[in-house]
Amino acid sequence: xxxxxxxxxxxxxxxxxxxxxxxxxxxxxxxxxxxxxxxxxxxxxxxxxxxxxxxxxxxxxxxxxxxxxxxxxxxxxxxxxxxxxxxxxxxxxxxxxxxxxxxxxxxxxxxxxxxxxxxxxxxxxxxxxxxxxxxxxxxxxxxxxxxxxxxxxxxxxxxxxxxxxxxxxxxxxxxxxxxxxxxxxxxxxxxxxxxxxxxxxxxxxxxxxxx
Numbered sequence: 048x049x050x051x052x053x054x055x056x057x058x059x060x061x062x063x064x065x066x067x068x069x070x071x072x073x074x075x076x077x078x079x080x081x082x083x084x085x086x087x088x089x090x091x092x093x094x095x096x097x098x099x100x101x102x103x104x105x106x107x108x109x110x111x112x113x114x115x116x117x118x119x120x121x122x123x124x125x126x127x128x129x130x131x132x133x134x135x136x137x138x139x140x141x142x143x144x145x146x147x148x149x150x151x152x153x154x155x156x157x158x159x160x161x162x163x164x165x166x167x168x169x170x171x172x173x174x175x176x177x178x179x180x181x182x183x184x185x186x187x188x189x190x191x192x193x194x195x196x197x198x199x200x201x202x203x204x205x206x207x208x209x210x211x212x213x214x215x216x217x218x219x220x221x222x223x224x225x226x227x228x229x230x231x232x233x234x235x236x237x238x239x240x241x242x243x244x245x246x247x248x249x250x251x252x253x254x255x256x257x258x
Contacts, residue, residue, distance in 0.1 A: 048231045049080040051122040053115075055129040055140030057088035062169040063128040065207040069217050070126060070167065073224025079231060084118065086111055086143050093142040100150035112146045119151075119158040124194070124231055126223075127182055128167040134174030136181055148185045157189075161244055163230040165194040165223055168201050169210065175201040190245075194230050196223040 052071065056063035064083075071081045092108060099107040106112045119125070127144070129136040136144075151158050166182035168175050179199055186193050200223055202216035203209075211217065 048078075048123045048235065049082065049121070050074055050124040050126060050227060050231070051119065052081060052083050053125065053127045053140075054083055054085045055127060055137060055143065056169070057137070057139065058130075059085050059088075060207070061130070062202065062204055062207055062210045063130050063167070065204075065210045066167050066169050066202040066216065066220055067126065067128045069220035070224040070227075073221040074228055077225060077228035077232075079124075079224075079228045082122075084115060086115075086139060088139075091139045091142045094145045094149055101153045104150075104154050106146050106150040108146070112143060112150065115143075116147055116151055116154070116158055119147075120156070122162070123234075124163040124227055125159070125191075126165045126167060126194075126227070127185075128169070129178060129182065131168055131170035131174040131178050134177045136168070136178050141181075144182070144185050148189055151189070159189045159191055161234075162191055163194050163227055163234070164191040165227060166200055167220070167223070170201065170203055171205045172203065175199065175203075192230060194223060194227040196220075196226060 052067045054064050054067060074081050091111065097107055105116065129140045132138065148159070164186040166179050168178040176199055179201065183193060196219045198219050200219060202220065203213050
């Protein structure tokens, strides 16, 4: 079993990476393989609503989004990490996740459905809970079980060294790793015992407030 940890920070080895690394340690101790995926520090454009992904089964823009979506098919779980910018996830990660998850909805087989996921956020002081809420909505939309910890998945500090001194935050990361491993093992045990995925309707019903 493998978990892919997505570092959404423009700083490859900064505070977000430090938090995710603590999760990795716990996952590895539980026998779960891990890899990092850094979205980089170059601008990532947002979704333009062209809906071409529904025809091409990939985003029309050839960049890290399509690269990641192809890569994701080989993983059993995901953890997305972000620094807090103005009480939300950083802009590049938001654009990245918008396009990744929207274009993935058109793919068959689906690269994310029913795979456990979690969000991790890093802040100097505040804005963590609103950032977690923002990221978790992607998982809810894609039918991904959300792995939890013993508190909200956050760390505090202005540098990686300060994050390591956040003892509660580091413990939260370790709990998250162990809980993610537990979910993955439960899912594997269910599969071995013939428990099938929930039935999906052939056609999605999509309404709005005026029809």
